[in-house]
Amino acid sequence: MIRSLIAPNKAASGPADPASAACNRSNQTTLFQLLRYPDAEAATGGRASLPGSLLSAFCFLLSLPAYAVQHFPPPDFTTGHKLPVTATPPPRAEWLAYMDIGVLIAALMLATYFVLWKRNRRAIGGLSIFSLAYFGFYRHGCVCSIGAIQNVAQSIADPNIVLPVVAGAFFLLPLIFALFGGRVFCAAVCPLGAAQDIVLMKPSKAPDWLAQCLGVLPWIYLGAAVMYAAIGSAYIICRYDPFVAFFRFGGSVPMLVFGGGMLVLSMFVGRAYCRFLCPYGALLRLVSPLAKWKVTVTPDECVQCRLCEDACPFGEIRYPTPRDGGISRTEGKSRLAALILLLPVFIGMGAGLGYLASDKLAQVDPAVSLAKRVWLEDHGKVKGTTLETDAVRKHDTPKEEVYLQSLAIGKKYRYGSLALGGWIGLVIGLRLIGLSIRRRRSDYEADSAGCVACGRCYLSCPVERFRHGDAEAIKILEEYRA
């Protein structure tokens, strides 16, 4: 697949077993003659029937090493017949790939404009429908920024893999835009986000502890995806992309079920994939708190009317902290200190567990699982063969080669899963630390990491509606100001 597994076919140079081939040669030529002059053979030879003679030829031929052997020299036509040319339709034109990058930049700029300047939910929604159509259905959801993580990871890990410019651009541009305007990519450009956003009907609030626990998953997913891509075994983000099957109008049944389930879930739990799985969302979470211009419920002064409290379907509006905050300062501080001291323990435990699981994780690699199967078959531990092991035997790939490759990859997995385990420990530890840090907030504000800039809360804020010239909002405002 990504890495070549079996050495270039050597069988083309000749039959595997020269001795038996030589003693069969005379027999062989007559039988091959039969294929070229089947009627002549049937008419002159003493054979009973055409099918009968062919059957024996067939049985004989089955026993031959069958690799790209030029059985019949191509003919010299006396009639001057011209050979048809094999058509080789070219791939999608290169300029179209650059057009995709152009569309991505334009959509990101428009999204930034709609989210931060226009502050218009309608416009954001409109743009996300366009993105769903273009990046989703027209481009079949490929390549997307989420999947591009893997191209980048693999090309960093393996210098032989060139990174396609488009994948690089899709990986970087949303992050760069996030450095300026937060997650405008999620707001209106990502086709997966758009698909979930459009179906959202009746958002229910996930309990905070559950959201916090599930919020660790994207980081774990990110780590696993980077590991598998860096080793070159699989692109798991593409494999388990829930919506890509819809974008292509077809896919395996389990993925269609998973995608359908995700869509139904997203009707009631806002952007379930974004919040609890998306690894690119995890990266954006890192960058968007640094944004130059942050998404705010209103840029004007908050009147503490609490109308926006439940406006965010994704639970990303943070409330002002109560003056007499829950636990005492000293207690909070000592808990924080304990957690920070425990962090290396978490990492170490994770790394240890990862190391122990490395053999299991390595089974995802086709070369590793193949070598295991070959070994089991050769030692009579399992009955029968698989298509994969048949291929090895058919190509006469030396067994040592199969085993050596598996060993080399297995070694990479030991480091990889060690790192992955440590990463998971780190992520969990940091999440716990994050939970015990309390920031003082005097107003209602959108969480700068989690906010996907969908613009729904703008509609709920009377100060904001007033800014847009909503007459009704004035009344509400006066009530609260009084």
Next chain:
Amino acid sequence: MSNDQDNKISRRQLIINGGWFVGLIGLGGVFGWIFGNSEKRMVWQIDPNKCIQCGKCALECVISPSASKCVHAHAMCGYCKLCLGFFMPTPNELNEGAENQQCPMGAIKRTYVEDPYYEYVIDEKLCIGCAVCVKGCTAFGNGSLFMQIRHDRCINCNECAIAKSCPSQAISRVPADKPYLLKNKEQNA
């Protein structure tokens, strides 16, 4: 008290600003690295010498019918009268009757050229990429029929679904300016 708060805010702002510049420089670095190192667009292709004609091409591709189809290198073809890519192992008669043909779609056209030669041409619109004919031709003929991913159909998935399940790992990325791995040497050059 209020002074303390101001200090805190400005310290926080300082950290964020610092992070911003680090982020910008970091992303800029990655940007430079990516465009320094990436050049070629890559597309998926089958190495016909590794393919074992398992038939998964027809089933696994995300588009249907599959983007992987049979192609014919005519210059390699023996023009056999009895082509076991075309005919069933034991045909009743050597004619184009559907019951005599391997291809489930009737996608191979057989025409008489001159004695004893017959020409076999793939009608790609009909081919579903089941590799049945390729198997026959590779085993008993010259191997002039072989599987290729057709780039007028392939949508170039980031992870090709066939590559993922191909039992002989025959599919890998190739540069987009040489998008085919044809068997015929003249055509490859």
